[in-house]
Amino acid sequence: MRVKLELISGISIALIGTMMLLYSVVSGNSDFINMGLAGIFLGAIVLTIKGQEYVKRSTLSLTLRAYHESLRRIVEDLELEGNALYIPPYENLPKGGLFIPLRKDFDIDPGRFGEDIVFLTNVGSERQMGLLLRSPGLELLEKFEEHLEGEITSVGEVESASSSVLKALNLAKAST
Template identity: 30%
Template sequence: MPYNNIILTIYGEIIYNYKRNNKIISGICIAIGIYLIYIGIYYNVVSHINLGVVGIFIGLMILSFVPSNLIDIKLYDDSIHYYGEFFEKFIQNNNLNGNAIYIPPYTNLPNGGVFILNEEHFKIHLGNFDEETYKITSGNHSGILITPFPYYKFIKSIEEFSNTSFKSSDLNTTISILSSTLKSQGLIDTIDYDGYDEYDNNEVSNNNNNNNTITITVEDIKLKSCLDLDKKTAGIACPIISSILCSVALTANQLILLEDIKKEGNFVIITVKKMGTIDEYIW
C-alpha cells in the first residue's frame, strides 16, 4: 500500500537523522504514532494501528539510545505521560477489564505480542491470532492484541549489545542484563526477582502453581510517569516495566499473565504468572 510505504520512508529518514535534534524528532514520531493509531481505530484499519505503534516506540527509543548523561529525563517522562494517557483512555473505551497477557514469538506472531482481555475469564486460542487482527473474539468475550511486543526493537538492541538471546537464556541472566543496561542509561537503580527459574522451560507447567509465580522488584525508577500509571497501562506504556515483562516472556517461552504491579516505598513490585507454553494454547 503506497500510503504505508510513505509512512515507513518518513520513519526511516527520522531514524537516520535523529542525532541532529533528538528531542524534536522524538516528539514528531510520537505525534504521528498517536494520530495513526486514532485513525486506525476509528476506521478499523489494522495497518494504521501497527504503524502508529511503531511511530510511538521509535520516538521513545530515540531518547533511550542517547547516552545516559545526555538523556532529558523530563522530556522522556513527558512523552511517556502523554502515551500513557492515550493508552489509558484506549483501555477504558474498549472496556478492557481483564489483565494483560504477554505472548512470546511463535509462527503467527513472529515478534510476540500483548493481549489485553475484556474480562478475567477468556479462552485463548493462539491459532486465531495473527499480525493483521487487533481485536480477538471468543463467544461473547473479546480482547485487544498489540503486536509486536511494546519496545520490541529496544529489547532486541539490548540482546545485540550483550551478545545474548533472551529466548535461550535463563531468567537470572536476562534480569541481570536488563538491570545493568537500564541502570547504565540512568533509568533505574537495580532489578531483582524471586521465583522459579528452570532452563528447560517446557517442564515448568508440570510443577505446582507456586513455581509458576515470579516476583520482580525494580528499585528507584527514575521515570516518574511510570509510577503514576495504573498496572495495565504501565505494562504497555512504561518502557522499563514493558521491557521487563516482554523479556520474561521471551526467556520463559510461555504466556505470562501480569497479576499485579504495586509501589512500596522506593520499589515497584511486579507479580506475574507463567500460564504455559504456546502449544498448550494453540487450539
C-alpha cells in the first residue's frame, strides 16, 4: 500500500508539473515555466525514493558510523584502557553483555554485574571498574533462536536457520 501511495504521489506531482510547463509554453506565459520544471523534478524525486522497508547497506553503515563514533568517544573520555570482553549469559546477566575495563590489568567480579548497571564504579578496587554494555546483535541472535525454537549450540544450526531468518526479516526473497 505504501509503494502505491508513493507511486501515485510521484506521478501526480510530475503530471501537474508537466501540465504547468505545457500551459506556460502554449500560452506564452513564462511565469509557470519554473514551477512546471520544479513539479517534474519533485515528481521524479518522489518516484526514486525507496520505501521505508528498504535500507541500503551503505546507508545503514553511515547511520551506524555515528553510534560507533559516539561509543569510541565515550571510551576515550572515560579513559577506558582495556579491551572489550564478552560476558556470556548467566544468573545476574541473563542476556550477557560486553565489559570494557578501566585498566588493561583488570579484575572481574561477576557478582557486581546486572542488567540495570552500565557504569561499574561501586566496586572493591579500581581494577574492577569499567563500562558494561548490552551485546550487539542480541536481537538478531534471538531471531535465530526463535526460528530454531531453542538455543543455538552449533554453527550448523545457524547456517540451517539463516535462510528462514533472512526471509522473515525481508532481507532475502522466498524461492518460487
